Amino acid sequence: MANTETALKEALSTIEGATGAALVDYTSGMALGTIGGGNTFDLNVAAAGNTDVVRAKLRTMEHLGLKEQIEDILITLDTQYHLIRLLKGKGGKGLFLYLVLDAGRANLAMARHQLRRIESQLEV
Template sequence: MASVEVSLKEMMAGVEGSVGAAVVDYTSGMALGTLGGGKDLDLTVAAAGNTDVIRAKVRTMEQLGLKSGIEDILITLDRQYHLIRLVTGRNGNGLFLYLVLDKERSNLAMARHQLKRVEEQLEV
C-alpha cells in the first residue's frame, strides 16, 4: 500500500509528459496532496474545480439511472490532457486522482494504466 506522497511521485514519474498530479477529496474539494504544477497550473484550484466536474457527472448518472461506476474522466485541451480517476477501493471512497499531461509528450493509454495501478495501491 502506498501513501499519498508515494502515489503522487508514482503518477509523475510513471507517465512521461506529466505536468502535475493531485490526490483530491471530492466531498470537500480539498487536495490531500499535490506534486508539480506551477504558475500556469495551480493544482489546488484545479482540484476544487474538478470536484464540481465529478459531482455533476455522479448526479447526472443518478438521474439517468445508470448503475455503472466512473473509471475516469478525460478533459482534452489544446496542449494538455486532464485525467481524473475515481478511487474505488475500501479506503478511497470520495477520492480521485488527478493527472495533467503534456499532450505532445504523453501516451494517454499508458497514463490510464498507470493511474489504475496507483489507485489500487493507494492507502489513505
C-alpha cells in the first residue's frame, strides 16, 4: 500500500505526459497533497475549483435519481487533459485524485488505466 506522497510521485513519474497531481478532499476543497504544477499552475487553486466540478456532478446525479458512482471526470483543454478520479477504496470517501496531463504527450487511455492502479494501491 502506498501513502499519499508515494502515490502522487508515482503518478507524476510513471504516467506519460503528467505535469501535476493532487489528492483532494472534496468536502473541504483542500488538497491533502500535491506534486508538480509549477509556477504557472497552482494545484491548490485547481483542487478547490475542481471540487466544485465534483460537487456539481454529484448533485446533478442525485437530482436525476442516478444510483451510479462516478469513475472519473475528464476535462479537455487545448493543450491539457484534466483527469479527476473519485476514490472508492477504504478511507477514500470524499476524496479524489486529480491529474494534469500535457495533451501532446499523454496517452489518455493509458493514463486512466495507470491512475486506476495507483488508486487501488493508495492507503489514506
